[in-house]
Amino acid sequence: MTERGHIPESRQREKPRADLQWIGKSMKRVEDPRLLVGKGIYADDINEPEMAHAAVLRSPHAHARIVSIDVSKAQELPGVLCAMTGADAAKVCDPLPTWASPPVLQAVIADDRVRHVGEAVAAVAAVDRYIAEDACDLIEVEYEPLPPVVDPEEALTSTGDAVLHPERGDTNIGLERKLTFGPVEEDFAAADLVIERRIRWPRSGGQPLETVGAVASFDDGAGRFTIQCNTSMYNYCGWMIASTLRVAPHKLNIVPTLAGGSFGSKMFVHKVPVLAAVLARAVGRPVKFMEDRIDNTTSCDNHASDRVYYAKLALKRDGTLLSLKTRIIDDYGAYLQFGVGQHGNALSQCVGPYRINSVEVDLAAVLTNKCQQGAYRGFGSEVANFVIERLVDAAADELGIDRIALRRQNFIQPDQFPYLIPTGNMYDSGNYQAVLDETLKLADLEGWRAKQAEARKEGRYIGIGVATCQERSVFSATEFWMWNLEPGVEWTSSPDGVSVKIDPTGKAFVTLHSPFWGNSPETVAAQVLAEQLTIDPADIEITYSDTDQGLNSTGPGGSRFTVMVTGAIVGAAGKIREKLLRIAAHLMEADVRDLTLQDGAVHVKGVLDMKMSIAELADKAHYYRLSMPEDLDLTSGLDATYVYDHPVTTLPDPDERHMGIFYPIMGHSCHIPVVEVDVETGQVHFLHYAAVHDCGTMVNPMTLEGHIRGGTVNGIGTALFEEFSYDEAGQLTTALWTDYLIPTIKESPADIVVGHVETPSPFTEYGVKGGGEGGRMGGPPAIAAAIEDALKPLGVTIDSLPLPPSKLRALIRDAQARAA
Amino acid sequence: MYPFTYHRPASLDDAKARLSASEDGRPLAGGMSLLPTMRFRLTSCADLVDLNGIEALAGIERGDGHVRIGAMTRHAAVVESPEVGEAIPALAALAGSIGDVQVRNRGTIGGSICFADPAADYPAGLLGLGATVNTDRRAIAADDFFTGLYETALEDGEIVVSVDFPVPARAGWAKFGNQASRFAVVAVMVSLSGGSVRLAVTGARSHVFRVPEMEQALAGDFSAEAMDGIAVSSEGLNEDLHADKDYRAHLIGVMAKRAVRDALAQ
CATH class of the missing domain: 3.30.365.10 (Aldehyde oxidase/xanthine dehydrogenase, molybdopterin binding domain)
Incomplete structure (x- = not known):
């Protein structure tokens, strides 16, 4: 243990090797053929019987009180099934999930106040999207404009009517903290030179061709929602959506669709599925809500870092870097879904x-009348x-x-x-x-x-x-809560799981518990499983689980998926390999220590032609229980699940001298x-x-x-x-x-x-x-x-x-x- | 988009008849501008009369001292035309700088000039080359054709049939395009014919315009340097997120010189 923490032992099982068969090969993507011939099912491709379509009326104001809202004309339009205001929505659902503590509450439809242009003020479900959009035009809203807060540095001193969330106090500072790591003042005192710059990083965001969409339905017999959505993290914290919808977590199944690009922007989609779900329950029919481009750019909750840095770098005349001090004002927009x-x-x-020997970071996360920040390639580190x-x-x-x-x-x-x-x-x-x-x-x-x-x-x-x-x-998971002022979500797990099954004919099936985001999870899974079981990737089929079937899986984001899927496959394949060897040892009357798996078969080392293929062993494992050892733990079939934990992480120091390994x-x-x-x-x-x-x-x-x-x-x-x-x-x-x-x-x-x-x-x-x-x-x-x-x-x-x-x-x- | 009745006549007479029979009819050429505005409900019409079935409206001919381009000729056809390439390469360059491949394969010269977008390229081509617009009822000089923001001299129901471009001694095209749309932020067509110079700018004001000071300087000395010291005032120039009026005024000077250099290189 040092001032900067300690380093745990490595839990690596598979060392890097030069003689790998599949890992390291530029294999063509497994995902591509069905996508290229147009057979991929995206959210907007889903059509359910009796399905209604939603459209959203959005605020034209950056900051205003909603004085009155009248949806009666919209409701009278033929084809309209429901026109829902913020007050209506608040009767049936709770605020959206947030990692900030203390939280910044966000409603799925704004109720008394709008806080950015594009924020939802009403939603309509109708028999088609045209009617739904026409109905939005018939909704009458009276606003009382409030002062818009746009400049992040001016937001530091906002008071009164310019405060977005008065219930959090008379300020637009969502969170302000200074963290110091190491002897910053001593290092600056020892410096020959301090470089000072004001640096401005602009607000941008991931721009997937496909916007966020969801098709929700509610079975009022079972009291249960099903939401098909192009989101992620559903097998990590999808239950939060159930909480928002005020149902028990087992009364919600989130079914992933392919995502037509994300770049981080679909990391934990909540507003769109919740909106589709409350409308579906209200109208008693499945409801599709697919953002259009303006829905997405104004209100998708995925704008990225928008920062002003006052940065100082201390160094010696000979060029030795000593210390870094930054004052950061980050314009978070109207809410704080992922905290800071x-x-x-x-x-x-x-x-x-x-x-660099020491670091000071003095952060003010300000709330302004803009779409809130979310995730985008880099998630703040690129800045x-x-x-x-x-x-x-x-x-x-x-x-x-x-x-x-x-x-x-x-x-x-x-x-x-x-x-x-x-x-x-x-x-x-x-x-x-x-x-x-x-x-x-x-x-x-x-x-x-x-x-x-x-x-x-x-x-x-x-x-x-x-x-x-x-x-x-x-x-x-530490990165989401380490800055929080009060204890809130303080998770330390961020695993990913897989399920692997070898069928009676020797073909392999992998279930991923996180979604396809446009990257290559299937290709990774196929290459690693092929490596582990010495089989051909063409003999592996990949599917995705919903939350009903899902294992604890954090999903893509933070460039973690390849590492995590690889770890999970290694874990699951290890279990399968062990069972294959155990069965083979029994059937070939050999010691398991004399067996080896290569070229898709278990061989007896050094004995030519003493081998059984994975297909033969799978057949035995499935249908010939009486040929197997009698061990009670040896059940029929050939399958394994494995949840791979983060390979190396530690807790923040209680005194915040360091934040641990995260x-x-x-x-x-x-x-x-x-x-x-x-x-x-x-x-x-x-x-x-x-x-x-x-x-x-x-x-x-x-x-x-x-x-x-x-x-x-x-x-x-x-x-x-x-x-x-x-x-x-x-x-x-x-x-x-x-x-x-x-x-x-x-x-x-x-x-x-x-x-x-x-x-x-x-x-x-x-x-x-x-x-x-x-x-x-x-x-x-x-x-x-x-x-x-x-x-x-x-x-x-x-x-x-x-x-x-x-x-x-x-x-x-x-x-x-x-x-x- | 609001509902409308779609018509696809096979002849110009049939198109005229359908337009005149409609209270609220609009001809459709390539649809590259009209359809998006209809989609956003910024425009609507009762009858949409599609001119794409009228073969006589498309085609390129080399005439005596001019090139005639049919109104329904696609931009891509102008780019690839040997007649245009040989007679007025700057016009082929203009057509090649419009939009992207899909737009050039679909958009037409007639559609472009009738829509009269302030940042469209062809208006500069017509004005800078001194073209004549032939309609179903008359011939209109380019100088008289473009009258304002999205406005032309066309009367109700009047249909553009073709455009005649006189073949200049030299012509040059320079464009600073908007990155997303490839519309001109500022683009300049310059031509020299028998000692007289035309220099037309698009993208900078409500509609295409000539710059007489530059034309006079170039008439005496057709070189980029001849325009040194001639500044176009920023007053009245367009402003948008990607270019304020000072930047546009500056770009007019830069693009004018580049157009002249382009002309001299041919």
Whole structure:
């Protein structure tokens, strides 16, 4: 035990190996064929007999009291089954789930007050969506506008009518706390230099093509709901939805559908399924509610971090980094569904890959009249990456040290792992030098420096950026509650389970207890089970459980699914392998220690042709009980379930000297983009892009590369274009994709050259690490650095994102004016 | 979308008859702008008269000193047309810069100019090249055709049949497009014909306009540098989330120069 905590023993069973058959192969995705031929069933594909359709009337005001609401004309429209107000909804359901403690209460339909544009004020169920939408137009609402709170720094001092939740006190500060880890003041006192920057990270969000949707029905005979929905975490905390609906948890079955993309945004969907469910119960028919795009962008609860940082980095003249202090104002919007989990997340890697001795984080989470924050690729850690990388670049420039050299000088060294950072989180393993070296090779840095110099002579502005970023994976539940002021949900488990069955013919069936989100859980499960049982992935079928059948499973998010599914499959396959060997030993009259499983059969070591295939053994296991040993525990069939717990997590220190280990499976990446800035228009073009990631042992390099490239384009969106922008009145001015700009192929590099380094985790099965978010974690700081480098002759500094042409052109114009 | 009656006439006369028989009829060309506005209930009509079945309205012909493009000719056909490519490559470039592949395969020149979106590309092409719009009842010079925000000189029920583009000595196209829609934030078509210059800007005001100061400077010296020092006032220019009026004014100068360089490169 040290000041930063202790490191538990590893529970790894499967070591990384060179002779793996399936893990590490770029196998084609198991998920794709049915999706590509249009046979995947998404939420909107579901049609139940007698199914009604819902539409929602949304607030045009950012902040207002609802003086009166009259749904009578809507109810009279032929085809309308029900028009429900907030007061109606409050009679049949409780506030939506929240992890914040003390909570910030959110109703499924706003009752007395609306707190952001797009908040639901009424919902209609009708025989079709057209009628439902027409009926919404007939609802009369009288509002009394209240002062809109839009600017996060002004929200710090709001009082009176500008307070969103007066029952929590006369303030819009949802939570304010300062956490100190290590000797911050001493380190700052010892510093030769302190770099100070104000950094602005913009509100953006995951933009899946498919919005959130649910089809709910209520069986009033059984008193039971069924909700089909494109959500996640239903087998972890789906019972919370039942609580909201005021039924016992066993009176709700949540059935997952395929999700047409999430990027985190569908992590724990609650408002849409609850809305569909209360309407279904009210009208006595199944109800479908599928968000349209404006429903989604204004009110989907998945806007992401929206932060102002006042950041200070203390260092020695020789370049040694000492300490980091940040004052953060985070604009959480109107509610706090996940508490300030995004800042738990950010504490996991806030010092980046660098040896920094101490950290202070002073956070104010403010409540404003905007859609609340949720989950989006990075979940708050991508912002911490941006901040530390901008500070390190600024420090290098200030000291006149090469930006790459300063990074190398401060990297945690390969022999220092596992390494506890000041906040207590552990970096399990890493080799940052190797990742940097590999990226420099792919990027041809020297070549581009020469081209940059040539281009400058022609008045062209080429820039090269380097970012070396952490890529934490496999969250533990701690991140959701570690900042809470009062005890609330304080879970320490975040497992994932699988069920595996071998049928009498030897074919394998895997049930996943978490959903398909657009990533590759089936491919991972097939590859790992094939590896474990030495069978062909083509002989494995994958399905998904509902909550009736489900095992405790946290689900995708936080780049955890590959690690967790791998662990669960290893656990379940181990049980099956043991049974296969036991039966084979009996049938072949051999000692179980002399048996080995290979090529889909149990062999007697060293005896040619003494073997039984898995199919033969499965047949015996299912139908020939009397040929089996008489052991009471040997039941017929060949199946196993396994719930794999988080591989390594510890509790926060009771005195908060550290937060324990909560996000330890630490990947790393280096991104080197080369950009050209058109200084006349402010447009940025990518000339080259190299990205190397270390996600430990790779299960499937092809799908990992898809994650890296897709994530990097996400990062380009964040760096250059995407912003949920609210005007002074609190109107969302970028509610549609005509204004919320997502990078297309035209704005992306012609290629993102991807490379890999594999530093296996000593804690996970086979040494796998997560890699779902790294592209968006490394792209923005690297791109900002490249633009700054390109505009170095003009003296432009980049400290806020995004940088669309108009904004970058304004920075260039101002710099030119200063120079003139 | 509100309900409407769909018509698909096979001839121009049939289309005219159906439009005149309707209290509230609208012709449908490619539908790239009209259908989304109908979908959002910003527009509605009792009768939608689809011109896509009228073969005579589509096609490209090289005439004496001009290129004639039928109103229902798709943008993609203009991009791929050898006649346009040879005679007015800048016009092919303009068509190639519209929207995306799906829009270019569906959208038409007639639909674009009749809808008269302030940020559409073809209005700059027509005005910058001095084109003539042929309707079922008359010929209208491009200078007279675009009259305001989504407004043209067309009368009720008047149908555009084709557009005649005179072949210039040189022409150039430069566009700064909106990233999402690819509509012009600012785009410029410039042409030089027998010593006279036309320079038209789209995306910057309620409708396409010429810049006489630039045209005069270019008439004396057809080079980008000839426009040095000519600033377009930001007064009255469009403003939106992606470009304020100062940025647009600045872009007009930048795109005008790039259009001239494009013309000189051909």
